[in-house]
Amino acid sequence: MFRNNYDGDTVTFSPTGRLFQVEYAMEAIKQGSITVGLRSKKHVVLVGLKRNDDKLSSYQKKIIKCGTNLGFSLSGLAPDARILANFIKQQVSYNELVYGRDINIQKLSELLAQKAQKTTQTYSGRPYGVGLLIAGKDNTGVHLYEFQPTGNVIELYGSALGARSQGGKTYLENNLESYLEEESLEELIKHGVSALKQTLKDETLTVSNLSIAYVGEDQDFTIVDGYDVEKYL
Amino acid sequence: MNHDPYSWGRPTDSMYGQYNSQIANAPTSLEGNMASGANQHTTSPIVTGTSVVAIKYNNGVVMAADNLASYGSLLRFQGIERLHKVGKTTMVGISGDVSDMQYLLEILDELTIEHNYDNDEYSDNVDELQPDYIFTYLANLMYHRRTKMNPLWNALIVSGVNSKTGEPFLQYVNLLGVKYSSPSIATGFGAHLAIPLLRKLADSEEEAQKLTKEQAIQGIKDSMRVLFYRDTRSSKNYSLAVIDKDSGITYDNDVNVEDMSWKFAKDIRGYGTQKV
C-alpha cells in the first residue's frame, strides 16, 4: 500500500533524510485549482480560479479576507485553510486590541510557519494540506508571502500555486521587471489574470469562476468577485 | 441636603436603612482569616516615586521626574531613575510604587526583545515600536490588573514621537486604567502644582504647536522647582528627557533644581531648627 516503509507518518525520516509525509502534503496543493499572486512596489494582487463540484453547486471560495489589511488565496484542502484563516484572524485582532496596531505580516507568517512546523514533528495530527498566498500591508509596506505545509514561509514578488501552476510561475518570472515597477493597480491585476490564463487547459474564465483580490499602500484588502471581474476576463 | 462630601452619591439611610459596617470591615485574607472569603491584594503602595511632568512642544515632548524613591515620609533611595526609554522614540515616566515600576520595566524589556526578533534593522523600512503601541499595551495591562482587583500602583506617562509620521505623542494611564491625553500631563502632586504652570505655556494642542523646545524645557524646569519647593517627597536631583522628532531622545539623569530662594523659610513655623 505504501510506496516505501518511510512514508507512513511525519515522524520517520527516510535514509536520505527526507520526510515523505510532508512531501505528500505538498502534493495536496497541486490538487487544488490555480491561484496566482504578484506584487509591485505599491500593490499586491491575488487571482484565483474557482471550482465547483458539479453544475448545480456553488463555487468554492478561493480567497479569504482575514482583516482590513490582509487576506490570502489558497490551493489544496479548503477546510485546512479555514483553520489557518481563523488563526490569522485571531492574531490580527489580538494585535489590534492589545497594541492598537496593524499586525506585521512577517511576524504573522512566522507564527503560521511555527504552527505548521509542529504538525511535521509530532505523530498526532497531520501536516496542513494547503498552500497559501498571503497578501497584506503593514508599517513596512506591501508584502506577498507563500505558506507551505512544510512550515516554510517565503516572501516573494510573485508566485503561483495549484494545478499547472508552473505556467503561471514562468509568466511571472519572465515579466518580473514590468509588473514590479507597475504603478497602476489595474495593470497589475491584468498581469495577474494573464499569468492565470497561461495555466488554463479546458476551462475558460467567466464571471463565476474568476476571483480577484488586491491590497495597496492606500487600499484595504478587497475581494472582487462576480460581475465586477467582467472587465478583466 | 447632607453637605458632607463623603456622603454624596451614596445610598441614603432613609431609603436603605443604616449601612452594615461589618461588610466593609469584614476580615480579609491579609488578616489571616480566610473564612470570610474576602481576598485582598495591594491596597497601598510602599516605596514610592512622586510626580512625573511632561509637555508637548512643536517638535516633540519634554518630560521630567525626580530620582527619588520614598518609604512613607522617609526619603529612602536616591538615584532611582523613573524615566525609561522603550524602543527608539518613546520614554515612559512612572510614578507610584517603585517595585511595580520595576516589574513594568521587565515587561517592557521583554516587549522590545520580542518586537526586535526577525526585525531587520538594516532594511529600508524597519517596523519600529511606536509610542502608541506601547501606550495601548500598558493601558490594557493597567486596566486588566485593576479589573482583577490587583492593580499595579502607578500612574504612567508615555511620551514620544511617532517615527513614521513625526507626530508628538503624550498620554496618561493610572492604576484604575483611566487614560487621557492632553498637551501637558502630570502625575501626583504635579497634577495640582505643575499643570497650571504648564497650561499657561500651552493650553491647547494649537498652542503646544507654537511652543519651542527651549520654552518647553524651561516650563518643565520651573515646574520641577515649584514641586521641589512644595512636595516634601521630592528631591532636588531629577532626570529630564526630550523626545524630538529630528534629534531623537536626549536624556539627562542628573539635573538639579536651580535658582531657588529659601529666604521666606525663616518665617515658616516648623522649618529648620525650632526656636519655640
Next chain:
Amino acid sequence: MTSVGTGYDLSNSVFSPDGRNFQVEYAGKAVENGSTTVGLKFKDGVVFAVEKTITNKLLVPGRNRKIQTIDRHVGCCYSGLIPDGKHLVNRGREEASSFKKTYGKNIPLYALSERLSQYVQAYTLYNSVRPFGIAAIFGGVLKSENGGDNKPQLYMLEPNGSCFGYKGIASGKGRQTARSEIEKLISADDFDIETFSAKDAVKEAARIIYLAHEDNKDKDFELELSWCSLSETDGLHKFVPKEIYDEAVQYAKEETGLGEDEDSEDNDEDMDE
C-alpha cells in the same frame, strides 16, 4: 545501507542490535544536504555566515533571512530543515526569556547550550516525535556588566542532542571544504585569536562560504553575514552593515577567484540594502 530493511530504522527511539539509533542518523542526512553555514570565533565575538542558494527567481532579495537572533547577545544559524531551525530558535528565545525572569540576568551561552541540547535530545527519546533535522550553530558574547565574562562562545548542536564548543565550525553541504579551511586558518603559525579582529573574521567567514560554494558553482547564492562583538556591536547580535558586508564579499571574490564574472554578482550586491 545495512540499516535499510532490518526494521530497526523505522521508528525513532529504537536501538538496532549493534546499538545505533538510525532515525537520528537519518536526521543527520537532512543536515548534510542543507545549505552551508559557518561560525567563527574571533578576539571579542563571533561571526555567522550562511550560503543561501537562490532556488526561486521571484524571491525578494535581502528578505527571507536565515540567521536569527535568540537573545540580544546570541545569534543562531542552521543547516537542514529550515522550519525545524525556527522551532529551535523559538525554544531558545523562551529559554532566554525564562532565564531572565528567574535570575534577572541575560542567559550565559553555556546555560543556553545545555538547555537547548537537552531539548533536542528529548526529541530522540519518543516514537511520537522525530529528531530535529538540523545542526545549529549558535554563539555570542555576554558583556561582563551584564553578568557575563566578555569571552565569546561558539557552539554547534546536532540532531542527537550533542553540543560542543568550537573555535570555528561549519555544517551543511560544503562543511568539509569549510572545516578544513577553518582548520588551516586557525592552525596557521601567525594566527593569534587576540589579534583576529571582528572585521578580519567577517572577511574570512565570507571567503570560506565562497570556497565551499565551489562544488555547487552552477547555482546562484546570496551570502548572509551577522556578528556579535564587543567592539563592533556592543555585544549585540546584528547583521553586518552594508559597507563591511560589501568589503567582505569583495575580499572573498578576490581570494577565491570566484563570482567576478558570474551573474550572481548583482544579487549579492542587492542583498543587504
